[in-house]
Amino acid sequence: MELTDLFLAPLYLALFYGLALWVRPQVTNVYTKPYFIPALTLKFVGAIALGLIYQFYYGGGDTFNYYVHTKVISQAFSESPSLGWKLITATDYDPDIARYIARMFWFYAKTEYFVVRIAAFIGLFCFNNYSVMALTFALISFSGIWAMYITFARIYPAAYKELAIAVFFLPSVFFWGSGLMKDSLCMGALGWVFYGFYHLFIERRSVVLSVVMGGLGMYLLVMVKVYILMSFLAPGLLWVFNENNRRIKNATTRMLLKPLFLGIGVVVGVVGATNLTAGDERFDVENIGERTKINQTALYERARDKGSGYNIGTIDGSVGSILRVAPQAVVVSLYRPFLWEARNPVMMLSALEALWFTVVTVRIFVRTGFMRTLRLIASQPLVTLCFIFSIIFAIGVGTNSGNFGTLVRYKIPLMPFYAAGLYVLQAEANKLKRPARARRTALSA
Structure with a gap:
């Protein structure tokens, strides 16, 4: 960061906030409006904080490597x-x-x-x-994160406050997902x-916006981190089929068609993910086992002496x-690092988030019952x-990270999806308890 940042960043921040205030009435309602500016501000804070951490704590890193190339x-x-x-458009040597x-x-x-x-x-x-570039990346990220939030809130409006926490206010998400980075x-x-999956295939509204922005989102994921799209495709299609299956009024027809819908979702998702990565030396299904082994070994060896490596078994x-x-990959991705495994402030934040995931998950299963949960x-x-x-994603990153x-x-x-799932699941579990409490009260009276 340089002296010019002190002059240009406030100027562009004012421009971005002006744009946000102009857009806000079109993308919020009375319930979601209070979160719009605070969530955007948090993204901006995350973008600047990431740059400062990399400069003064790590002494360099990917975000500055990107910047060196832009210079x-x-x-x-x-x-x-x-x-x-x-240079911007070239794909090969010239x-x-x-x-x-x-x-x-x-x-x-x-x-x-x-x-x-x-x-x-x-x-x-x-x-x-x-x-300014970091703030712009934060703005781009926020546009999609807000689209995620209003989709969650539209599906389950009763939990709009909790869903805001899941999407906007997890420290790791707004820190690592806001700066001049791939993330x-x-x-x-x-x-x-x-957003595109829901509005195009389930709600069947905002079709043009869903096609354009959903397609652009898929393109970006293919170009930057295709494994995210690979992980989302099959669950996303299952979700679409499940939602549409629920709308069939005849219970017998609905029950008979559900296995068919589930099967089609799995097949289409797997075939789509396979075709997306065909020929890719990193993510081709035929190479994925070997690449996972290489990635895990390299990253584990790099961090072993610092005490931040983990071993989930032999690949x-x-x-x-x-x-x-x-199973070990899921545990390490969702519920670790444990507090005693944290070696620095950044890892401590992650450990606290993992502890929260653990406590909420265990509490739901214990209070509701394993099978009922x-x-x-389902x-x-x-x-x-x-x-x-x-x-699916936890298995992928847990086996590759090291x-x-x-x-x-x-x-x-x-993380936003898991936290949102926990909040909605908790709300549904509480609904089941209310009739039971009401019956006990009536009987005791």
Whole structure:
């Protein structure tokens, strides 16, 4: 961060808040309106805080690597706009821009350089200022996160306060998902995909917006972190079929069609995810076991001496070995690090979140009963989506991370869904208890 940040950041903040106040009446109602500006502010705070932490605590990192690349592209623009534009749009080596490519170690890294392209394009409108780019990434992320929230709130309006906590106010989510990072784009994209699925396939309204923004969200996920979309597709389609199945009035027809809908959802989701990653050396289904083994080993070795590594079992490169350690992967992603495993303030925040997830989950199962809780999850399509997506994603990141430092970043897409699922499940469990309490009161009277 530089001296210009002190002048440009407040100026653009005022512009962004003005835009937000102009948009707010169109995207809020009397219940959701109080959360709009506070949630946006938290995203802005997260974006700036992430930059400060990386600069003064870590002494560098990915967010500044992206910025270093944008500075090269900015310099190219100052020398020749055509060369700068070539750097933003180029997908392969070009002799005209060779001297710039030589200074960018991520030029041939598909996902990282895609983020650089977006950041560099934003930089054209803000003098390539780091803070403004970070705030813009936060704004992009917020647009999708707000779309996620209003979708949750539309499906289950009774829990709009709790859902706001799940989506906006989890520390790891607004910190890691707000700055000049891949994660900010992915959180925003996932929110729009969720919005698009619901409004296009279930509500069948806002069709144009759903197609455009949902499609853009899917494109961003494919380009940056395709495994998020892979994890969402099958649960998302199951959710669509479950919601539409509930609308069939005839109980016999509904019961007969439900297994068919579930089967179609699974098949389409798996085939879609497989085709999305065909030929990708990192995420192709045929390579996923070996890549998981490589990632876990490398990240574990990197963090073992610092005490932040974890070991969930042996992964030998086969899909079977991933399935064997899947339960441990779910536990480590959702309920760890434990408080005594935290080695720094960032890990302590993650540990507190994991403790909260543990306490709420255990409390629901104990108070409601194990089998009754499972039946509740299966009976509520939104809760089913939240938990299946969270479990699939937890297995993926839990087996690939190898250390808590990377895990805290990798797992943030599942956290709003898991927290929202817990809140809705808790509300449904409380509904079951009210009639029982009423009957006991009547009998005692």
